[in-house]
Amino acid sequence: MTKKEFKNPPKFAEWILSCFYPDRGYLTSVADFREEYLEVYQSSGPFKANLWYWKQVARSLPGFIRNKGHWNIVMIDNYLKIAIRNIKRNKTFSFVNMVGLIVGMTCFILVVLFVRYELSYDTFNGKADAIYRIYAEFPGVEHLGRSSFGGSPGVMAQTLMDELPEVVSATKIGRHSNTLIKYRDKAFYENGIYADENFLHVFTFPLIQGDPGKALNDPFSVIISQTLAEKLFDHENPIGKTLNFDRQFDLKITGILKDVPDNSHLQFSFMVSFATLTVNKRALESINHWDAYMYFTYIVLPENYELKEMERKISVVANKYAREIMELDGTIYRLQPLKKIHLHSNFNNEIAVNNSDIKYIYLFAVLGFVILVIACINNMNLTTARASKRAKEIGIRKVIGTKKEQLFTQFIIESFALIVISSFIALVWAGCLLQWFRGFVNRDIEIDLFQNMDLMALLVGIVFFTGLLSGSYPALFLSSFRPINILKGNYNSPSKGTKFRNILVITQFSVSIILIAVTLIVFNQIKFMMTADVGYKKDHIVVLKVRDPEARQQYTAIKYRLLQHKNVTSATSSSYLPSEVLNQRTPTIKLDNGQEVRISIAEVMADYNYLDFFQIKLIRGRNFSKEFSTDEKEAVIINETAAEQLGWEEPLGKDFHDYGKVIGVVRDFHFLSFHHRIKPMVFKLSPNNNFFISVKIKSTEIPETIAYLNRVFDEFSADHPFIYEFFDELYYRQYQSERQLGSLLGYLAGLSIFIACFGSFGLALFEAERKTKEIGIRKTLGASVSHIARMLSREYIKLFVISSLIAYPVVYICMTQWLQNYAYRINIGWLPFVGATVIAIVLALLTVSFQTLRAANANPVDFLRYE
Amino acid sequence: MKFLSRPEELVLLAVWRLKENAYCVPIRRQLVKSTGHDWSFGAVYDPLDRLEKKGLLESYLSEPTAKRGGKRKRIYRLTPSGIMALIDIKTISDEVWEGIPLKSLKEEL
Numbered sequence: 001m002t003k004k005e006f007k008n009p010p011k012f013a014e015w016i017l018s019c020f021y022p023d024r025g026y027l028t029s030v031a032d033f034r035e036e037y038l039e040v041y042q043s044s045g046p047f048k049a050n051l052w053y054w055k056q057v058a059r060s061l062p063g064f065i066r067n068k069g070h071w072n073i074v075m076i077d078n079y080l081k082i083a084i085r086n087i088k089r090n091k092t093f094s095f096v097n098m099v100g101l102i103v104g105m106t107c108f109i110l111v112v113l114f115v116r117y118e119l120s121y122d123t124f125n126g127k128a129d130a131i132y133r134i135y136a137e138f139p140g141v142e143h144l145g146r147s148s149f150g151g152s153p154g155v156m157a158q159t160l161m162d163e164l165p166e167v168v169s170a171t172k173i174g175r176h177s178n179t180l181i182k183y184r185d186k187a188f189y190e191n192g193i194y195a196d197e198n199f200l201h202v203f204t205f206p207l208i209q210g211d212p213g214k215a216l217n218d219p220f221s222v223i224i225s226q227t228l229a230e231k232l233f234d235h236e237n238p239i240g241k242t243l244n245f246d247r248q249f250d251l252k253i254t255g256i257l258k259d260v261p262d263n264s265h266l267q268f269s270f271m272v273s274f275a276t277l278t279v280n281k282r283a284l285e286s287i288n289h290w291d292a293y294m295y296f297t298y299i300v301l302p303e304n305y306e307l308k309e310m311e312r313k314i315s316v317v318a319n320k321y322a323r324e325i326m327e328l329d330g331t332i333y334r335l336q337p338l339k340k341i342h343l344h345s346n347f348n349n350e351i352a353v354n355n356s357d358i359k360y361i362y363l364f365a366v367l368g369f370v371i372l373v374i375a376c377i378n379n380m381n382l383t384t385a386r387a388s389k390r391a392k393e394i395g396i397r398k399v400i401g402t403k404k405e406q407l408f409t410q411f412i413i414e415s416f417a418l419i420v421i422s423s424f425i426a427l428v429w430a431g432c433l434l435q436w437f438r439g440f441v442n443r444d445i446e447i448d449l450f451q452n453m454d455l456m457a458l459l460v461g462i463v464f465f466t467g468l469l470s471g472s473y474p475a476l477f478l479s480s481f482r483p484i485n486i487l488k489g490n491y492n493s494p495s496k497g498t499k500f501r502n503i504l505v506i507t508q509f510s511v512s513i514i515l516i517a518v519t520l521i522v523f524n525q526i527k528f529m530m531t532a533d534v535g536y537k538k539d540h541i542v543v544l545k546v547r548d549p550e551a552r553q554q555y556t557a558i559k560y561r562l563l564q565h566k567n568v569t570s571a572t573s574s575s576y577l578p579s580e581v582l583n584q585r586t587p588t589i590k591l592d593n594g595q596e597v598r599i600s601i602a603e604v605m606a607d608y609n610y611l612d613f614f615q616i617k618l619i620r621g622r623n624f625s626k627e628f629s630t631d632e633k634e635a636v637i638i639n640e641t642a643a644e645q646l647g648w649e650e651p652l653g654k655d656f657h658d659y660g661k662v663i664g665v666v667r668d669f670h671f672l673s674f675h676h677r678i679k680p681m682v683f684k685l686s687p688n689n690n691f692f693i694s695v696k697i698k699s700t701e702i703p704e705t706i707a708y709l710n711r712v713f714d715e716f717s718a719d720h721p722f723i724y725e726f727f728d729e730l731y732y733r734q735y736q737s738e739r740q741l742g743s744l745l746g747y748l749a750g751l752s753i754f755i756a757c758f759g760s761f762g763l764a765l766f767e768a769e770r771k772t773k774e775i776g777i778r779k780t781l782g783a784s785v786s787h788i789a790r791m792l793s794r795e796y797i798k799l800f801v802i803s804s805l806i807a808y809p810v811v812y813i814c815m816t817q818w819l820q821n822y823a824y825r826i827n828i829g830w831l832p833f834v835g836a837t838v839i840a841i842v843l844a845l846l847t848v849s850f851q852t853l854r855a856a857n858a859n860p861v862d863f864l865r866y867e
Numbered sequence: 868m869k870f871l872s873r874p875e876e877l878v879l880l881a882v883w884r885l886k887e888n889a890y891c892v893p894i895r896r897q898l899v900k901s902t903g904h905d906w907s908f909g910a911v912y913d914p915l916d917r918l919e920k921k922g923l924l925e926s927y928l929s930e931p932t933a934k935r936g937g938k939r940k941r942i943y944r945l946t947p948s949g950i951m952a953l954i955d956i957k958t959i960s961d962e963v964w965e966g967i968p969l970k971s972l973k974e975e976l
Contacts, residue, residue, distance in 0.1 A: 020909075021908075021909075021912065028890075028891075028928070028938060028939055028940060028941040029891065029908065029912060029941075030938065031935035031938030031939070031940070032890070032891040032892050032908060032935075032940075033908060034935055034938070035892050035934060035935050036892055036895075036908075038934065056907065056908065059907045059909065060907065060908070060909050063907075063909045063913075064909075
């Protein structure tokens with residue numbers, strides 16, 4: 001061994017030793033050990049040396065405990081005793097303090113659970129860090145505000161495997177949702193996927209039965225989930241059984257899948273082998289087309305592979321096979337890490353709606369934290385406000401010889417005692433509220449402390465954090481009293497700590513006012529979106545979804561049958577409802593000046609009476625009519641925006657691509673949510689073969705009418721379950737995320753103001769107690785009750801004014817930003833601001849006034865006599 | 868003067884013996900060699916600290932060496948009162964042991 005090869009002892013052991021032997025900053029003692037270690041290492045090798053080193057650690061332990069630990073333990077015992085006594089003695093104080101802490105911590109624990117769950121998406125996959133999804137970006141096609149597609153061509157996976165050796169593995173999947181699965185007399189609608197033979201190697205979805213290497217190899221084989229298997233087969237072994245899919249295919253079960261975890265962005269109850277798809281000639285064509293971005297490709301890359309580099313290589317490969325398409329569409333292929341899909345991806349054509357947004361997660365986490373901080377502030381304020389009561393104890397302790405650090409420890413421990421008790425109660429509360437909370441965030445969250453050590457550690461971390469945050473300032477404050485002043489008896493420095501306390505109170509109320517104002521504004525916007533004139537009617541309309549292609553063809557007959565009922569006033573069919581027209585066409589249209597442009601336009605296939613049915617106003621020309629036999633082939637109706645964008649002063653009679661001639665123009669209506677500007681749109685006449693049948697019903701006997709609709713539906717499409725919805729509910733659901741945000745903010749605003757009020761109640765309690773003498777003297781000199789009450793409340797009004805001044809700009813900036821998300825939005829106005837302040841003041845004064853009035857009403861003799 | 872404990876005595880003597888090289892590692896080796904017991908580092912630090920507090924030893928830091936992971940050594944040396952103490956110990960124990968040969972003690976076993 002050359003002299004330069006120094007071996008180091010185990011790091012952890014060395015760290016322990018450095019704790020045992022604090023050596024005035026030079027760590028010479030640890031270096032002593034290291035030198036000796038080297039000696040042993042050279043003479044007896046690494047194993048013996050490490051053993052020796054650990055032995056040293058073990059031998060140092062008893063001495064350490066004897067020297068350092070023992071007295072500390074005795075003192076901690078004493079501190080705890082004092083802490084418990086104090087909690088017991090001041091019941092009001094402890095109660096006020098703990099309620100705040102419990103509420104804050106419960107809230108934070110739930111938030112942590114939720115955030116943790118959201119971040120856990122797809123992490124159960126063994127290769128989670130190495131899997132990437134390929135998605136396609138189309139610069140310049142920003143319709144609907146999104147220019148990326150979650151999908152990619154079906155040939156992608158195999159081509160990349162053939163062309164790029166660095167791609168470890170690749171798999172493609174396709175949608176197979178809303179599939180009717182039949183086994184003998186049982187039939188269910190299920191969502192599933194097509195998956196190729198690599199799928200089970202790339203992703204970690206364990207099979208209970210079946211061979212993952214073979215189960216998806218052959219055409220017409222299917223793997224079903226455990227739950228589905230239990231639903232379909234009672235006690236039989238499902239393997240080898242044949243299921244009927246969509247009344248078209250018979251597929252053989254080759255495996256049983258353990259149910260897909262809830263925190264997977266892929267959700268499916270069955271997997272059909274991709275080979276099944278390729279048997280169908282038309283499907284095979286769509287797979288091999290480079291411009292059909294309808295499949296989903298996931299690739300596995302080596303560790304730390306440069307993504308940009310891979311993206312470049314993919315586009316090289318794509319250009320090699322489909323140069324023309326790449327140029328025409330302007331496609332750019334990009335990679336997205338698997339773990340980011342759930343929170344960061346909201347593209348067109350996602351395999352499943354990722355109804356989460358990292359922004360909301362951040363918001364949630366920050367707000368949860370803020371609530372916790374408000375609770376901590378309560379603890380800080382109440383503890384320091386009570387300082388005068390502890391002053392004598394501190395003085396005596398100091399005189400006897402307690403060091404400042406020891407007092408600091410004592411008060412920190414007192415905070416911790418309170419917080420540990422509170423956190424246990426908070427944990428129980430969180431457990432009780434979990435059921436409700438799951439429904440609220442729509443996630444299947446569990447508290448399983450003993451199986452998740454990290455969660456346990458997290459909770460301990462929260463306790464420590466809360467303890468330090470809320471305990472350190474009071475501990476510092478209390479331990480710095482000068483004993484001489486205290487014991488001389490002139491501890492009555494009312495201003496001491498008041499300033500800082502006021503800053504804390506201002507923080508609390510600023511946060512509360514911000515939250516209340518924000519909530520009010522969000523509610524205003526939601527109310528606006530719910531009640532604004534959208535340009536069509538949405539009341540008393542039942543929407544039926546026709547999944548069965550054969551039934552769609554029989555629309556005329558269905559309509560005839562529907563209208564026979566006395567409560568059905570009218571019916572229409574369409575490819576889209578007026579609230580949500582999602583498809584986009586890009587026809588080429590000749591302008592007046594002879595120039596041809598491609599316009600991105602929303603297209604709706606509609607029945608003759610569609611416009612009348614939804615009361616969409618026609619401002620020019622005529623509606624579709626049966627009197628014109630040509631309407632079905634070559635007539636379109638466009639909206640104002642379309643006419644305007646095409647620069648048509650007189651749109652009637654203009655050629656609209658090969659769709660036909662424009663026969664009418666409708667007034668603009670909001671066919672997308674208020675997030676989006678109204679875009680060009682076109683109606684084409686096509687009564688049959690539409691997905692939606694809308695039925696207008698009378699508002700009486702609704703259940704009977706629905707039952708009738710069901711009967712009619714079953715006459716035409718017995719195999720398919722009857723699915724209906726009320727149009728207004730469907731409309732409101734568009735704003736579900738806003739409403740969720742609204743109620744979330746509402747709850748948090750409520751909690752924060754609750755905790756803050758509770759805190760000020762406690763403060764007022766001590767304030768009044770401290771001013772006892774002053775109040776007594778004032779009263780004997782003739783002050784009235786209202787005068788005293790005003791005097792005690794004045795301070796708070798001042799704090800509120802300052803809090804409001806801080807809160808307003810924050811709210812204004814944030815909410816202006818937030819409202820940018822909406823193409824149609826409210827003016828913020830001044831009402832939410834004033835409203836928030838008034839709500840906060842009223843609530844706080846109500847809680848405080850209880851205390852101030854009691855103080856003001858008391859008999860002055862009682863106060864002054866004790867002198 | 869106050870009597871020193873036995874470990875303190877041994878350590879003090881070891882420091883005197885080692886002169887310029889009196890830091891913990893050789894001190895410990897010296898003690899292990901002369902007593903035959905495996906002294907832990909803690910057992911050496913303790914008397915060293917106490918002796919320093921009593922003013923019999925003083926310490927300074929050497930330059931860092933690579934062998935010790937770039938850390939310094941804390942080197943001890945005797946103060947005049949430390950030397951006084953050694954002289955006292957020597958005198959007292961010589962006096963106490965006066966005329967007692969090791970052989971006669973062993974015979975009594």
